[in-house]
Structure formats: C-alpha cells, structure tokens
Amino acid sequence: MPAPLAERLRPQTLSDMVGQPHLLGPGKPLRRIAESGQLPNLIFYGPSGVGKTTFAGIIARQTSRLFVRLNGTTASTADIKQAIAKCDTLMAPNGVLLYLDEIQYFNKKQQQTLLECIENGAVTLIASTTENPYFYVYNAILSRSTVFEFKALEAKDIVPAAERAFRFLRDETGEAFVVEPGVCEWIAQACGGDVRKAMNAAELCYLSASAGAPRVVTLELAKELTQRSAMKYDREGDEHYDILSAFQKSIRGSDPNAALHYLARLLEAGDMPSAMRRLMVCACEDVGLAYPAAIPIVKAACDAALMVGLPEARIPLADAVVLCATAPKSNSAYLAYDRAAEDIRAGKSGPIPRQLQNKHFDGAEQQTPGQNYRYPHDFRGHWTAQQYLPDVLADAEYYEFGENKTEQAAKEYWRRIKNPGSAEPNGG
Secondary structure, X not given: OOOOHHHXXXXXXXXXXXXXXXXXXXXXXHHHHHHHOOOOOEEEEOOOOOOHHHHHHHHHHOOOOEEEEEEOOOOOHHHHHHHXXXXXXXXXXXXXXXXXEOHHHOOHHHXXXXXXXXXXXXXXXXXXXXXXXXXXXXXXXXXXXXXXXXXXXXXXXXXXXXXXXXXXXXXXXXXXXXXXXXXXXXXXHHOOOOHHHHXXXXXXXXXXXXXXXOOEEXXXXXXXXXXXXXXXXXXXXXXXXXXXXXXXXHHHOOOHHHHHHHHHHHHHOOOHHHHHHHHHHHHHHHHHHHOOOHHHHHHHXXXXXXXXXXXXXXXXXXXXXXXXXXXXXXXXXXXHHHHHHHHHHOOOOOOOOHHHOOOOOOOOOOOOOOOOOOOHXXXXXXXXXOOOOOHHHOOXXXXXXXXXXXXXXXXXXXXXXXXXXXXXXOOO
C-alpha cells in the first residue's frame, strides 16, 4: 500500500519547504543553524503539519551523525537506551542525532534518561511537540535546548504545496486530469494551516473525481471533501485553552463579532460545556455589577441550551454572548474579592467583633458586657454605623464603586443614607 501523498512528497531540501519565514527565511536563526552543520539540542513547538518533522529530516541529512527517529507515543525507555548505546561505535563514530517526535508523551523518567548523553554531547536531541514545551518538557532538558516555535501556515503559503501535489499526481499516474480554477486556493484555505492535510486533501479530490476524458477535479468536489477540514481542536491541548481565552477576551473587549466567531469554533467542535462555563464566568467577572441581570439571563440561556441541545443550543448561547459582549462592563466585585483574599492569605484576620458573634453571653475577659449589636432595620434608612471588620482591618476598603450607571446609582444612594444624622433610631 503506497504511503500518503504528504509522505511521498515530503520536502528534501530547505528550498522545497513552505512557510515559517520567521525561522527559515534567508538569514534567519534556524536556517543559519541548519546550514552551519553544527547542531545544538533543539525543540520544535507548533501545530501539526507545519514542517517540524520535515525540517528535522533535512537537518539530519546534512550531518554526519547517525540519525535515529523515535515517536513519544510508542517509544519506551529501552528504545532510548538502545539509541544511546550506538554512540562511539562503528555505526555512529560521530555520535547520534536523535529525533524524538511528540516528546510531550514521554514521562519525566523517560526524559531524564536523555540528560546525561545530551550533556556530554554524545547525542544531539531534536524534539518536536504540539504542546507548550514549558508545560510538558522536563526543565533540565529545556535548559540544555533551544526552543523554536513553528506557526500555522497562511493560505497563501499552502497554495503552492497544493499545486505541487496535483503536479506530482499527474506525473505519478500519467493521467492529464483537469483541476478547476479555485480548487487549490479552496484547499489551502480549508486545511487550517496544515500542509499535510492540504496535500492529502488534494489526493482525495483526485481519487474522488468522476472518471471522464479527462477526469475533472471540481471546486464543488473540493468544498464537499474539505468542509470540516479547517477545524483544529483538542479539548485537552493548547488549542482548547487558546480558543477559550480568545472567547472571554472578546466578550470582555465588547467585540460581539469576535465573540460569536469563537463561540462557533467551540460549538462546531461539539464543546458546548466549555462555552457555557466560560460564558457564565464572563457574566460574573466581566459584566458584573454594571448589569447584574446578565448573570441570571446567561444562566437561563445555558439552561435552555442544555434543554434543546445542539444544533438549536447555538441560538440561546448566541443571544447570551451578544448580550454580554454589548453590555457595560465592571470587574469591581471581582477586584474587591481579590483584595480581601490577599489580606486573608497574608494572615490579616483577627477575632470577629463582639457585636457580630453568634453568642449572647459574656466571658470573664469581656470588658464591656453585652453584645451591643445594632440592628440596622431599627434605624432610618435601614442602616447605622458600627464596625463589621476585625480590629486589625477596621479601616480596610476593598470595594470601589465602578463608573457605570448601576454602581454609581448605588453609590449615590448610600451617600444619602450614610450622611451624618440620617441614621437616628426611627422608634421601631
């Protein structure tokens, strides 16, 4: 069975690669490293299908070291030790270049196995990962390596790769089939920045095209075969948290269009629970007291979404997203809590004031007998001055009224109520 087209067409030289101009353009650091022939330990970080493995292979062909390739999903500690054992043998007189794909799947013990040989130079490590290496790679390996981030490719970078795929298929099959205008551009746009996916989509389009004289790859066929290809989503990976972060920040930034875009990415991937959880956080944290009604409204929208399920759930959730994105914003309560919590963590608490305690008898140490609690409802305006915070924090102020209409109205109300002389007993 032939290998997938993306593997058969894997670039063999730097000039064949597309994208990554910030790393591989003329004079850029990673290109200079590749051309120097002197390899440090490297970690390549980025999404799938952007050239990490391809570039590692190109580097390997330019070195005199023995090239050993392992994959973190299947390799074991024994495989690592077997690769290390080849050092200083006739098989590898100049050392070993170990390419470790998906290093994030190696546990700490497996990664520690690499340390000694990396440090003494017997093995040069090139590792790749789709996850943030600062979270998944052992610190001791990070300190001995240089991290380069590969980025998802833009559609304009992938169009030449799609065109190259169709040319290769013509040469390989000897069939002069026709590719309609716009097909390569559509595939490049739909593949989500993944060259491998674009090439395999081109092969699928060719195989699915109706037989004829000549065979024609139509734009309609390309759209049908790639309609969900651009979706890149991993509920436990960086992409998941990046989308959620962008979702909340778009709502916080009062951009309903961006907020709906990220909601759609979550719902089209079937991740409605994450969308609802983050939406509730936005209602409480970002809209907050500027429009307190947003909290029960968003809760009702989430309940309705759960009741009807997808795809109809998109309707109440879209309502809630637009409401939160266009509502006035205030994080005053959120900040006030953090200030209060900071004092607690610093050990500033102290005994609860006597008048607030839930007991009605006095111990021998009590200098002023009686609880002396003043019941606010017995006073005009249902308020009277008394100390509520512990003595050590008696003058602490955590909450500051926001500048929005709702909080300013509350501020003005309490300014009137708390004016001197307004809290005398009302006789009842």
